[in-house]
Each structure stands twice: as structure tokens, then as C-alpha cells.
Amino acid sequence: MIALPEKNARLAHGERSLFGVSVIVCLTLFALAGALFVSRERANLAETRTETGAVAAALEAARVSFAEDMRLRADRLPQPMAQARLQAAEPVRLAGDAYLIDLARDLPPARGVDVDLADLLRAIMPLAAETGAADVGLRGPLAGRAAETSWGAPRSAIAFPGGRPAFVSIVPYTGAEATRLALVGIRPIDTAALAALARVADTMRLEIMPAAQAPEGAAVVELVPAPDGKAQALVWQPRRPGELLVGSVAWLLIVFAVIFAAFTVVHARRVTVEAADDEAQTLDAVGQDPLTGLPNHSLFTRLLESEIERVRRTVNEHGAAILRLNCDRFQEINDTFGREAGDKVMCALAHRLGNLLRASGRLARLDADDFGIVQTDVVGPRDVEMLARRIIDALAEPFEIDDRKVYVGLSIGIALCPQDADSAAELLRRADVALYRAKNEGRNRYAFFEQKVGDQLRMRKVVEDDLRTAIETGALLLQYQPIMDISGKRMVGVESLVRWPHPVHGLISPANFVALAEECDLILPLGDWVLRRALTDMRLWPGLKVGVNVSAVQFRQKDFGENIQKLLQETGIEPERLELELTESVLLSDADAAEESMIDLRAMGIRLALDDFGTGYSSLIYLRRFAFDKIKIDKTFLESLETAGEGAIIVHSIVHLGRALGLTVTAEGVESADQHRFLQALGCHELQGYLFSKPVSAADITRRLRAQESAEEQSRAVA
Ligand code: C2E
Ligand code: CA
Ligand code: CA
DSSP states (O other), rough: OOOOOHHHHHHHHHHHHHHHHHHHHHHHHHHHHHHHHHHHHHHHHHHHHHHHHHHHHHHHHHHHHHHHHHHHHHHHSSHHHHHHHHHHTTOOEETTTTEEEEEOOOOOOOOOOOOHHHHEEEEEEEHHHHTTTTGGOGGGTTTOOOOOOOOOOOOOEEEEEGGGOOEEEEEEEEESSSEEEEEEEEEOOHHHHHHHHHHHHHHHOEEEEEGOOOOOOOOEOOSOOOTTOOOOEOOOOOOHHHHHHHHHHHHHHHHHHHHHHHHHHHHHHHHHHHHHHHHHHHHHTTTTTTOOOOOOHHHHHHHHHHHHHHHHOOSSSSSEEEEEEETTTTTHHHHHHHHHHHHHHHHHHHHHHHHHGGGGGGEEEETOOOOOOOEEEOOHHHHHHHHHHHHHHHTTSSSETTEEOOOEEEEEEEEEEETOOOEEEEEEEHHHHHHHHHTTTSSSSEEEHHHHHHHHHHHHHHHHHHHHHHOOOOOOEEEEEEEEETSSSSSSEEEEEEEEEEETTTEEOOGTTTHHHHTTTOHHHHHHHOOOOOOHTTTTSSSSSEEEEOOOOHHTTTTTHHHHHHHHHHHTTGGEEEEEEHHHHHSSSOOHHHHHHHHHHHHTTOOEEEEEEEEESOOHHHHHHHOOOOOEEEEEHTTTTTHHHHHHHHHHHHHHHHHHHHEEEEEEEEEEHHHHHHHHHHTTOEEEETTTTOBBHHHHHHHHHHHHHHHHHHHHHHH
């Protein structure tokens, strides 16, 4: 492994700065949370204090106001009434729980008085003492108190007559002589009074209970000790503005924390990705492919240059070769199994290639699915050929990736040094040209560089540009070849065949440009054009079936069926008249998807034909699995019909097989009357070939159809 100090330093720096930011933010969050907690407590405490003050003040105000009420009442008490009552010599109850009592007398049992006066007096004893009532011979319950004071000022307080809290007051009744008359008032601190207090103090519901029993967090204003000695108190739950504060600020903090966490995750990922990128870049700089560990393109070029130099210097015949290897359809592996599995396959492939090569050369990964080999000590092309063949053979074995078997095909292009070129760049280019040819010739094979191919390739570029323009400008031509019934007399359908009228090369056959169109992404616009043209022409030929060739690339498009349906609707053609001609290549790459599309197409009413039947290698399997309406026997079997017996046997078998499966059997490439008779004898259904007609223009088909119709009419008339 290569030491990567710079990368480590960068990674470490990235991690350190992230760590630093995290620590600072965490500390800040902690500090904020602490401050929040303290302010919460403070705010709660301040509120409790404020409320306590307010309650105490309200209580005091209520007491004072009650005392004032009583004083006013005493002032207004009429003299004669007082005298008269006193004659009765017993406490007189006035309205609103006020009592006129002569404190100088013994208290007789309280008749008509529903408050226990003795108890009341006991409760207000301290007040009574203060008013100076004691010295005038207060007896009964108040006896024993003997302070020599004058009969004096009004007093009021909170007391507990009957154990219940109340405002009480004593107002000396100065109007009476030789008596110690007092107006004693009592106003219970009941629920209504508590509610009024709460209102005034602007607090929650007030309760009275022993201070010791107040629940946690409650605010308390102590009343004077109750007679049983237990401190009674006003108790309530004060508001907690701190909670409100926490509520709002905590949300902010949480939102901030979440944002920060998200930021950290994203940043951490970026640091990792950057580190990986750094690593890739660093590996790249030292010439190593990060995935496989093989030399990369630049290192490969250097290796190649030094090998060329070595070849130049050596006196013996030994040269070198460069092989360019490109995976066939590696993208499909990525698409099917996922990128990760694709990477594993790539590594396994690199490993297998490396094992094959051993000391005979150097392997490199030049690009995504592109490998290069510099083979050393090459005596002649046979040495290179052997290596290429060993590579292709080695790939016949699948790779086992995640319990799945994955097949990888390779095409190889070969250029020789010094024969083909003696500079690295030119050797690479020529190997590339050879690779192109290997691909074109059907993939999974190797090809040597040939000057001719290089020229062809240049030509290809020109052709590609022309074809693009032809498709875009609608300069193509669609011809139709009649398909006859078995008598060979009646046209039952046509097959559409595209042509490219080229200004220089004349009418170019699709055999020469459909493959090219597939390679350079022109097949879709081409296929669209053909379908639209065919469906438009079909309007001229009511009842006639028309076959349209569909390329595998075109068929694999997700919206293929949808497009056809749209076109059918636009043109108003009955779907049963459209027959799509598919080859096995359509079914090969993704049989499941193909099956699904075929079911959809058939559901629309479109007919499906298996074209070039017999040229593939597992046609029977396809026939059983896929729902075709027709098979078209490939014309190569007809060609060999006369020369060898084999062709006849095959055609015979295919016709019988098709008939047995209930399919329409069409023979293509019928050129002679002998072939026609043979096919008739076998019971083939339909015929197509130069014997009946070459592909012709749409206008020609219209003419033929008219002629056929009028001939049929005539024969009907004759009959
Ligand atoms: P194919 O589908 O097998 O079409 C039949 C080919 O055989 C046509 O060649 C036709 O002209 C030729 N042929 C017909 N009768 C005879 C005969 O008696 N003797 C001989 N020797 N040949 C005969 P063409 O028109 O050159 O088309 C070649 C191939 O190009 C077609 O083979 C088809 O696979 C493809 N092709 C044609 N048109 C289209 C198209 O619109 N789209 C796509 N994707 N492919 C097309
Ligand atoms: Ca065809
Ligand atoms: Ca065919």
C-alpha cells in the first residue's frame, strides 16, 4: 500500500475542524441550557414573591376594610336602641354577624344567637385584651386577663372562632355608660371571600390549610396561628412564568440542536466523501486505479512507453503487443445487480485477468469497463492470439457475486509493436480501432488492427452524420414487400422495409445501417419514423396486414407500447392489422421484461411475429414461453434447400412445429418455383420472396391491391 501523508493530513484536518465545531456548539448548548434553567427558577421565584406580596396585601386590605365597616356601623348604632338592648342584659345579635356585647357582664347563654359567643370571644381574646375590655371585669371565658388599660380603640384581626378562619373586630361602644359595650363582628374567610381575595391579588385559586401541608411549589401566606397551634395559611399554586420561558426558548434550542445535528451529519459525510475523493485523486496521481488497485491509464501509458523503448533497443525479434479489453454490456450488470455488485464483478474480473497474465505482461484499468494489457516478449501474432483466446475462454466461467452467477463478456482489440505503430498514443488508438471491429463482429471476441478497418471507421463517422440528418429531415424511404398466401397468387399482407436513399451511394439497405443506428442512438427516432410512416400508409390498404420490424433497443423502451397505442389512435388503424416482427435478441437480454411488454402489446390486439426463426440457438424455448402469433422462417434455410438435404429437414421441422403450436408459418426468401412447391407440400401458410415481389413503394402496393381486388371481383362475377 502506498503511504498517503497528505491525504491523512487533510482528512485529519477535516475531522479536527468538525470535532472543534462540535465541541464549541455542545458547550454553547450546555451553557444556554444552564442559563435557561437559572432564569426559569428566577422567573418562577420572582412571580411567587410578587403573588405572595399581592395576597398578603389583599388579606390585609380585607381585614382593614372589615374593621372599617364595623367602626362605621358602631358609629351609626342608635343610642336608645343600645340602651334598650342592654336592659335585656344579654348579647344582642345585629345583622351581618355583628354582636353587641357588654363585656363587663358575665355572658349568659346565648339565646337566639347561633354563633358560639364564648368561642368567638376566646378567639378574639387578644383583641379584647388590647381594647382594654379585660380590666372592666371581663368574666366568663375572658376572666383572668387583667391589664389595667382604658377602654380604647377598635381592633381587628384574623382569628379562628369555631376553628374556622375569619376576620374579627371589636369596636368599643362609647355611647353607653357604666357598661363595657362592644360591637363584635365576625366575617368568615370562606370560599367566596377566598375567591374575592384571589381576584384582588390576581392569583390562582386560594385555599386554607395548615402551612405544613402545603404541596411542593405552592406559595404560602401564613395566617395567625390557629388555636390548636398549627399554623394555618393561605395556599395556592403561583404561576410559573419560567416554564413559559423554557417552553419558548427550549423550542428554539431544540430546533437549533436539530439543525446542528443535521449539519454535523452532512459535514461528516462530506469530509468522508472528500477523503475518499482525495484518496482516489492521490491514488490516481501515483498511477493506481482506486477500485482494483491496478495501474491506471497514465501509468499504463508510461509502462507502454518504456516497453516500446525496450523493444527499440533489443536486437532479437521480440516485440510487444497492446490489448484493449472492453466489457460487453457492463452497464446491464450495473443496472441489473446494482452498482456495488458491479464493482465487485469488476474487481473479480481484474483478479482473474491478473492471474491469467502472470509474468507475460502488465494489466491496467484504463476506464470504467476498459482494461489494457502490455504483452511483452511477443514473437509473433500467435502469441497474442493465444493470450486473447485464453482470456475469452476464462470468461466463459461466471463470477459468483453475492450468491449470484454473473457472466461478463469481453471484446479485445490488438495492436502490435513495432508492426502497427511505435508510439504509445498511436498503438492505443490502433488497438481501439481493432476493438471496435471486435465489437462490430459480434462481441466476445478479439480482433487485430487492420489499416482497412481504420479507414472504415473514419467512413463510419461520415455515414453516422449523414444518417442523422436523413432521419431528422425524413429523407428515408419505407418500402413494402408483399406476403402471399400459399398459392402465391393472393397478397395477404406486406412487410415494411426501410431504405436510405443516399445522394452518393444510392439506395442503402437497412442491413447496412440499422446496426449503425442502434449503436449511435439513432434507432429510436428511426423506429418512430418507420412506425408512423407504416401506420399512415396502412390507411390506404383496408384489411391488409402490415409487418413492422422492431429493434431490440426500441422494444426495450418503457414507453414503447404506449407510443404504439397513441399512434394507433391517431391513425385509426385496427391493432390486429399491425404485426410487430421481433428477433430473439429482443428476448435475450431481459426475458421477464420482454414477456411483460409482449403481454401488454397482445392485450392491445397487436400481433407478434418471431422473425428470422431458426437462426437463434434456443428458439424452441422462446416459442413455448412467449406468445407469438407467427414465425418467419429465416431465408438462409431456403437458400440451402436445394444444395443440402439438411436445409429441407430443418424447414420441414419448423413448419410442422409451427403448425402444431397453432402459429402462422411464413417462409422468407422464396426465390424459386421449386422452393414454392416444397413449401406448399409442407403446409406452410404464407410466402415472401423475390419470386413474388421485391420490396416496392407504397404506391405500388396500392396498385397491386386494386388489381387484385378487381381480379377477384371479375372471378366472382364469372362464377
Ligand atoms: P428481415 O426482417 O429478415 O427482412 C427481410 C429481408 O430479406 C429484407 O432485406 C428483404 O429485402 C430481403 N428479402 C426478401 N425477399 C428476399 C429474397 O427472395 N431473397 C433474398 N436474398 N432476400 C430477400 P432488407 O430490406 O435489406 O432488410 C434487411 C433487414 O433489415 C431486415 O431483415 C430487418 O431485420 C432489417 N430492417 C428492415 N427494415 C427495418 C426497420 O424498419 N426497422 C428495423 N429495426 N429493422 C429493419
Ligand atoms: Ca422482418
Ligand atoms: Ca427475416
